Amino acid sequence: MYKKVRLNMKKIIIGILAGIVCGLFGTGGGLVLVPAFIYMLEIEPKKARATSLTCMLIMVMISSIFYYKNNYIDWKAGGLCAIGGVIGGYIGAKVLKKIPDYILKIIFILFILYYSARMIFVL
Template identity: 75%
Template sequence: MNEKIKKQSLNIKIAIIGCLAGIICGLFGTGGGMILVPAFIYMLDIEPKKARATSLCCMLAMVIASSFFYYKNNYINWNSGLLCAIGGIFGGYIGAIILKKVPDYILKILFIIFILYYAYRMLFVL
């Protein structure tokens, strides 16, 4: 397979991953960590720390698109959203610093624990 076809195939795969993550982001208000990070790591062979950073970059566009729809339909609680965004600025910066210092295998374990905890909460608590 020549390089041009390989690149086009990879670009299509990346666009499909982005589309699926965007749908999930719009439906559930999530997608970056849950969809993009594993897809980048296991489907595109992107190193874990780069996958996490890249997913955040991708999420910006998805969040803007879905937020516009939610805004037009008056679904946004502005007080909670803005206060959380302010906290998120600081938390995101701290998380990026921690990401640089923590080994990938520890991040993987923490991510699995996070996913399992929320899966449990969704199944049995909510």
């Protein structure tokens, strides 16, 4: 019983952190959720990615309401990117089944490092 409560608390804390990241940076929370699911909750990588998308859907909707109320949304850019995102999301989900987990991990790490370096050196 105690172990289950502790695991559920861990999940809630991960969700809170992901929600904060989502709200602050507009990342969708995946930067927090995927590694947390894999390393803290020991969820297999492909299931972690799929689970994070489900969580992010709800978080993004809540953050979007706030952004909408404050007139922060560029509807033209958002709409066009959403069209590409639907296509890319479908392709990504199909490709995910064919790429080994260790390759996905390397791609994810390189992605994080690249954009972290850009943020540091471009600011």
